[in-house]
Amino acid sequence: MRFRRPEWTQGNRLDLLENGEQYFPAVFSAIEGAQREILIETFILFEDKVGLALRDVLAAAARRGVEVHMTVDGFGSPTLSEAYVHSLTDAGVHLHVFDPPPKLSRRLKPFRRLHRKIVVIDGEVGFIGGINFSADHLLDFGPEAKQDYAVRIHGPIVAQLRRTSRKIIAPALQKRRWWPLRDHADAGFAVPNEAGTARTMVVTRDNHRHRDDIERMYRLALHAAQHEVIIANAYFFPGYRLLKSMQRAAQRGVSVHLILQGQPDIPWARWAAHMVYDLLMRSGVHIHEYCERPMHGKVALVDDVWATVGSSNLDPLSLSLNLEANLIIQDRAFNEALRAKLTPLMQDCCVKLELSQTAANRWWWRLGVGALVFHVMRHFPRWLARLPVRQQPILPAADTPVVVSAAKPVAAEAWQWQTALQRLRQEPVD
Structure with missing residues (x-):
């Protein structure tokens, strides 16, 4: 075709x-x-x-x-x-x-x-x-x-x-x-x-002409954000560029909220996400762990002008290896509908983390262990993706x-x- x-x-x-x-x-x-x-x-x-x-x-x-x-x-x-x-x-x-x-x-x-x-x-x-x-x-x-x-x-x-x-x-x-x-x-x-x-x-x-299209859409939306970003994602372990986009949005005054797994169906997923919590929270990103059931969503909204719903997690498998598909949306009414679902989820069903809870991760990063593990885990799928x-x-x-x-x-x-x-x-x- x-x-x-x-x-x-x-x-x-x-x-x-x-x-x-x-x-x-x-x-x-x-x-x-x-x-x-x-x-x-x-x-x-x-x-x-x-x-x-x-x-x-x-x-x-x-x-x-x-x-x-x-x-x-x-x-x-x-x-x-x-x-x-x-x-x-x-x-x-x-x-x-x-x-x-x-x-x-x-x-x-x-x-x-x-x-x-x-x-x-x-x-x-x-x-x-x-x-x-x-x-x-x-x-x-x-x-x-x-x-x-x-x-x-x-x-x-x-x-x-x-x-x-x-x-x-x-x-x-x-x-x-x-x-x-x-x-x-x-x-x-x-x-x-x-x-x-x-x-x-x-x-x-995919693994041919569209290797980073979904990640690039997220980064473009974060760069354009002016007031609010809400991301609800099941498996969260993004790479350096996407992390920096989130940090920079928060540092210029955008209210950035992440709804992530508090009771994951795959235990290592929460451990991997915790490795980057301290970096994000010190930049002003708000992290909410959904604790009622496993969070499996892959949705996001930016201000009143951009949203996405699809299959792609923000982890190495989805961003570097799997075949994924997302719908990118520009529609004020849809953003209002999605916000009406995610805001009560944050307020009533999540635990909002405090920066003091990430002190242990900060210690490991200072020793270099956290940084080493992060880069190995993050780049391993990209190394695989370079194989024929x-x-x-x-x-x-x-x-x-x-x-x-x-x-x-x-x-x-x-x-x-x-x-x-x-x-x-x-x-x-x-």
């Missing part, structure tokens, strides 16, 4: 979705109304009540003639049962696996993963954010339920999001021919009409080690989820 530079698109309407309670009903409703095409990318697909519900709506869509492509990551989604896969493929769903690892090293390929979360329906409505198709994005999952966000999109930007998603599966559509074929992705799909006032851009990160990049395969799920004898579907659990889904659809989305 021909290379396209990211570009601003006018006339879009955006709806902020919080957690699975708002995201899953919105996505499933759009799938049920699909007439021509469904594109889905997800890092994680589990065979739990969410995965079972997704299977049912996708299989029904495929049986009524909709072209359905779902791509999962071979590291993030390693255990799908043969029955689950066949229930999709027998209905006509094209289930792809991004870079499946060999069977004997299924858990040993954590680098350069497909970490994006994208859904596009009929080229008319799109979804992008940080929410996977798994039950741990629902509050009834318990204390480990994740706090996260996504956005529903109507308008011309959906065409750009569709091209982005089609590009991932283009190798799978070649049917192993040795000569390249053009993917007629736009054939018969008109650019959607203007639906709102938001100005947006789809920005991706091979074309990562997209394979049918049935031909990969992803298919194993995993958890069997539980009919009662699926019925309970369908009942809950119907109830959620009757409630308005804020």
Whole structure:
């Protein structure tokens, strides 16, 4: 597919979705109304009540003639049962696996993963954010339920999001021919009409032409900030340039707030983030640790003019290795909606750290140990990124080690989820 530079698109309407309670009903409703095409990318697909519900709506869509492509990551989604896969493929769903690892090293390929979360329906409505198709994005999952966000999109930007998603599966559509074929992705799909006032851009990160696009967007926004910055991010361990951008914004009087993990689902993530707390707080950055549940969001806003929602964390894996996708937004109404979600989170659900709590980190930095560990951890992914990049395969799920004898579907659990889904659809989305 021909290379396209990211570009601003006018006339879009955006709806902020919080957690699975708002995201899953919105996505499933759009799938049920699909007439021509469904594109889905997800890092994680589990065979739990969410995965079972997704299977049912996708299989029904495929049986009524909709072209359905779902791509999962071979590291993030390693255990799908043969029955689950066949229930999709027998209905006509094209289930792809991004870079499946060999069977004997299924858990040993954590680098350069497909970490994006994208859904596009009929080229008319799109979804992008940080929410996977798994039950741990629902509050009834318990204390480990994740706090996260996504956005529903109507308008011309959906065409750009569709091209982005089609590009991932283009190798799978070649049917192993040795000569390249053009993917007629736009054939018969008109650019959607203007639906709102938001100005947006789809920005991706890959290991070829867009290695630092998302990080560069963050830095540009921080340099332009005048009053306020709020960043909510799950895995926080940015590099020197992004740290300096945050410090400089705070030093010139911008109110910079970070909402980070206080109860992480990956323990080392909090330890890594703590290594840079002292540097930031001494520059005037305010750090809030979210302590109700694991923070999984990847959102930010700057003043009233800039926001982003997507899949990219601010850590070395997302910024240097993984395939990521974020929506960059210029829309005052959306910033107000996002601020209305994040401000109560800071005030009611977070612990605000004080500079005195970072004294231990300061001591380690003075000895040089902290600086050494920081630079090794920070630059290790960049060293990996300089290694030759091979074309990562997209394979049918049935031909990969992803298919194993995993958890069997539980009919009662699926019925309970369908009942809950119907109830959620009757409630308005804020």
